[in-house]
Amino acid sequence: LMVWLRRTTHYLFIVVVAVNSTLLTTNAGDYIFYTDWAWTSFVVFSISQSTMLVVGAIYYMLFTGVPGTATYYATIMTIYTWVAKGAWFALGYPYDFVVVPVWTPSAMLLDLSYWATRRNKHAAILIGGTLVGMSLPVFNMINLLLVRDPLEMAFKYPRPTLPPYMTPIEPQVGKFYNSPVALGADAGAVLCVPMAALGAKLNTWTYRWMAA
Numbered sequence: 086l087m088v089w090l091r092r093t094t095h096y097l098f099i100v101v102v103a104v105n106s107t108l109l110t111t112n113a114g115d116y117i118f119y120t121d122w123a124w125t126s127f128v129v130f131s132i133s134q135s136t137m138l139v140v141g142a143i144y145y146m147l148f149t150g151v152p153g154t155a156t157y158y159a160t161i162m163t164i165y166t167w168v169a170k171g172a173w174f175a176l177g178y179p180y181d182f183v184v185v186p187v188w189t190p191s192a193m194l195l196d197l198s199y200w201a202t203r204r205n206k207h208a209a210i211l212i213g214g215t216l217v218g219m220s221l222p223v224f225n226m227i228n229l230l231l232v233r234d235p236l237e238m239a240f241k242y243p244r245p246t247l248p249p250y251m252t253p254i255e256p257q258v259g260k261f262y263n264s265p266v267a268l269g270a271d272a273g274a275v276l277c278v279p280m281a282a283l284g285a286k287l288n289t290w291t292y293r294w295m296a297a
Contacts, residue, residue, distance in 0.1 A: 099145075099148070099149060103145065103157075103158060103161055106140075106141030106142075106144070106145060106158060107141075107158075107161055107162055107165055109137055109140070109141060110134065110137040110138060110141060110162060111162075111165065113133035113134060113136070113137040114126070114129045114130055114132070114133030114134065115129065115130060116130075116134060116162075116166065116186065117166060117169055117170070117183055117184070117185075117186070118130070118183070118184035118185075118186060118225070118228075118229060118232075119182065119183060119184075120181060120182055120183070120184060120232055121182075121242070123184060123229050123232065124229065127222075127225070127226075127229070130225070131221060131222040131225070131273050132273055132276060134186065134188070135191070135217055135218045135221040135222070135273035135276070135277055136218075136273065136276045136277055136280040137280075138158075138159065138162075138188055138191065138192065138217060138221065139195065139213070139214050139217045139218070139277045139280050139281045139284065140280045140281070140283055140284040140287075141158055141284065142154075142155035142158050142159070142192055142195055142217075142284070143155075143195075143209065143210065143213070143214075143281045143284030143285055143288070144284035144285070144287050144288050144291075145158050146195070146196070146199060147206060147209075147284070147285055147288040148288050148291065148292075150204065152196045152197075152199050152200035152204070153196055154196070155192040155193075155195045155196045155199075155213075156189060156192045156193050156196050158192060159188035159189045159191070159192035159193075160189060162188050163185065163188060163189060166183075166185045166186065167185055169183065170183040170185055178242055179242060181232060182242060184229060184232055186225055186228065187221075187224040187227075187228050188221070190220065190224050191216070191217045191220045191221040191224065192217070194213065194216040194217065194220055195209065195213035195214075195216065195217050196213075198212040198213035198216060199213060206285055209281070210278060210281040210282050210285055211278060211281075213281065214277035214278040214280065214281035214282075215277060215278060217273070217277050217281075218273035218275065218276065218277030218278075219273065221273060222273055
């Protein structure tokens with residue numbers, strides 16, 4: 086009975102971690118790129134999403150001990166966002182109004198660093214955290230460059246709840262230095278390592294709690 090109870094608790098906890106990590110990430114800043122202020126929110130998105138992704142992914146990956154769980158976690162996030170995109174489309178906004186962020190490649194790099202270092206926790210924190218912080222802003226920069234006429238769409242389909250400080254601005258994507266892309270990548274890379282360490286610490290506390 087105790088073996089069955091412990092195993093059931095383990096699998097249930099995996100589901101709970103996935104759900105709560107998703108909620109944690111979606112509440113860290115704005116987890117969706119709306120084309121009416123996509124570039125305005127790029128820095129906030131890059132910092133919040135890269136750090137929250139690495140916290141949840143490290144916690145989730147170390148708890149299961151299986152490389153690939155970070156990618157699974159990012160896939161859950163992606164599906165969640167596509168549902169939100171469909172909700173906006175159902176409200177009458179154009180299909181391009183919401184840009185789904187790119188989490189999966191960064192999570193795959195985190196999984197790869199964990200697997201390539203033979204499941205070394207500290208290597209996953211240092212190497213994986215840095216890779217996530219540097220890659221997520223770059224992948225999403227490319228993602229936003231593919232948006233069709235964001236300013237035209239912003240003024241054609243204004244959101245009634247749009248705050249004044251989120252008014253559309255002309256993106257300066259050509260100037261990398263002193264730009265949102267550089268700032269987001271730098272800050273994300275610096276913050277992701279301590280956030281990954283936090284995820285590992287949470288994992289240790291959880292193990293102790295379940296073993297008690």
